[in-house]
Amino acid sequence: MKHILAMLLLLSILPLPTFTDTPQGSMRALVIACDTFVSQDSMAPSASGNVEGIKNIFSSDLREDKHIEIQTNIAHNRDSLEEEIKKAFLNSTEKDTSILYISTHGEIDNFGGLDIIFSDGEEENAVKGKELLEIIEQIDGQKILFLDCCYSGNIISKGQMLYNPPELKNIKIITSAGGSELSYNWSSGITKKQITSHFMIALRQALSAYGGFAADINLDGNISLKELQSYLMEALPSSTAQFYPENDESSLLSYDLFLEQQKGIVSDMVFQNRVLQAGTSLDFSYTLNQKAHISYQFIYEKDGHWLFESPQMIDDFEDGSALLWPGRKHKTLTLEQFDRRLNGYVLFFIVAIDENSISPLAGTLLQVQESEPEAVKITTNKSLNPQNGGELCLHIAHRKPCTYTVSIRNLQGDVVARPFIKALSRPQRLNGGGSIIYWRGITRKGDILPHGSYSAQVDIEMGNVRLTAFSSAFDIL
16 A cells, blocks of 8 residues: 555656647638649649648647638639638637648749749739738738748748848748749659649648658647748758748647547658768668558759659568568668769658559658868848847858758857757758758747847868858847
8 A cells, every 4th residue: 555655646746748738719721722824834733632731731720610711723813812811811810820821833023022823724823922921911810821832932031042031920931942942743753643742741741640740749739830840851851941930939730649540651750860971871760550562762963953853763672572561660771772873962752652653651851971171151141130020041151961050159259049950951052052041049948139249150060071160240139
């Protein structure tokens, strides 16, 4: 009896897990997707795939009052788009969350702004990114925009050399690519089968039962925008998702943590290392939830372009069979198994092969580092005001893939923040190359640094080479 009482006493003083409450208010989502165009390449049937993906994601949200409206292949102009958005979110209040997802083509206009293309295959119109933000600002409550198109980061001036962000109030934005990047739909050089966008493949893993809600890093049943941003830095390989604000703690999705839900073919993918160099191997693991023919696809790059037309495929055989049985899989691929074109950045996908089709299940970005020194430089904008949502834009000039750590120092030389630790560079397709990243002026604990002058230090690793550079001073207002 004493042992039982002692155990009960021990349990009573142990910390219990805490779970975030379900977001308050209602959730409304308007999903708009186009895949047939007049002047652009067809993306069919990507629109239907993306629409189903978003519908499944937000249908699992725990808010009792939620509504999802879907529109496909409509040639919206500015006025008709404003009318539809206002109608979809007509009764929104300050407690509500309004989610707008748009998947289509994007182009840069003659003035450097973003054109978002809407088409039904016979008529086509362009809505400016700035116009879209003006429409969304009129909605009450919290607004979240998912923009899945080429150059989509341009709408918040991210992932491009010219940094001139709009002033936004109570709008959260997630884009599928930087302002200088293309955004891709799945297309195999072998089958030519288009299924859905690379962005949606990653979102499906991150935010739905299909991928085991992989973005829920702390396993509390609530996925924040910060958690999604962290996840997409690994799980979206072909472009760089951009967020505003950076590392935002706002809740995006709440789901039933204890409800047993049907997962997709592959879930819970983990990489030991995404950097390849001489003497290393690619070690990763994942859970196969159903019997499948699995292969690993590698897409290399040349002259700043992904070679989608000539992927390398490595079939997975277990016990001499191409059909793998469910269970946890631990895999190692050596450099000798890779194509001779292995250099720079490499896209990696786990795919399922069924008859003559190839379906993407999950992916990541790999990089090959060379131990060759080069000139490195870091520059920033002159000031930021964190109190008003301002962010610091940091440009790290480098030519080859690298790992970087950024430290913020005060005038006394003390490190007061370290917003990036051993982060992997990405091919952001910037003029002159390099990496552009953003910081909100806060410490890792979430405290805003006091007014004053600071500088940034970047420590670069390229294979066995270590390089350091310092920025000029910038002010926190």
